[in-house]
Amino acid sequence: MTDHCDCGAPAGPLGRCADYYYxxxxxxxxxxxxxxxxxPVVCSYLLQHPAEGHAKHFDVQFRWLQLLLDQGVDAVVRVAAHQVARNRHTSRQGYDMTPFENYAPLPLGAAATGFRASFSALPVVGGSFVFDGAEAYGRRVEAIAAATVERLSGRT
Structure with missing residues (x-):
């Protein structure tokens, strides 16, 4: 095992970011x-590790993270439910981009390393990421999302 992840983060006690992600x-x-x-976990992970994702999805994943940072996880859950319902009950498949119109697109050539927060830095106690509750876990995931948006938009 190498001592650094593809995103530039050092390996943590569980290994590289992929080990944490899974x-x-x-x-x-x-x-x-x-x-x-x-x-937010999936979007952040794939944007920090683009070799494991699909380029055609990176822009909307970037916008999902902006939605999270702007309106919170409840808004993300609502928009996700809307997307699922829309695809289930209409003949039109794909994303309704309306909820994302006010968010910046992913800048061209935005792949980066050196994020200020990464998955391999997440604390794990007794094999759990929510050892101190879902709210604290959510704050840690939000910090990774913020670091992802900041770095990819060149605001670090």
Whole structure:
């Protein structure tokens, strides 16, 4: 195992960011309060590790994070539910970009390293990321989202 992740972050006690990401995805399946943060976790992770994502989704993932930082996780959950319902009950598939119109697009060539917050720095106690509650966990995920938006928009 290398001592640094592709995003430039040092490996943590669980390993590189990917190890943290997959552990989070597994843990959140059993915790509805933790699962509320699923979208920001996925968007942040894939934007910090673009080799593991798909370029066609990066712009909307960047906008999801801006929505989170502007309106909070409840808005993210509402917009996600709207997107799912829209795709389930209409013949039009894909994103309704209306909720994201006020947010900046991902700058061209925005791939970066050196984020001020990363997954491999998340604390884990007793094998859990929510050892001190979902609210504290959410603040840590929001810090990673903010670091992602700041770095990719060149505001670090």
């Amino acid at each position: 552990a989070i995805l597994a843990e959140e399946q059993a915790d509805p309060d933790m699962y509320r943060w699923h979208n």
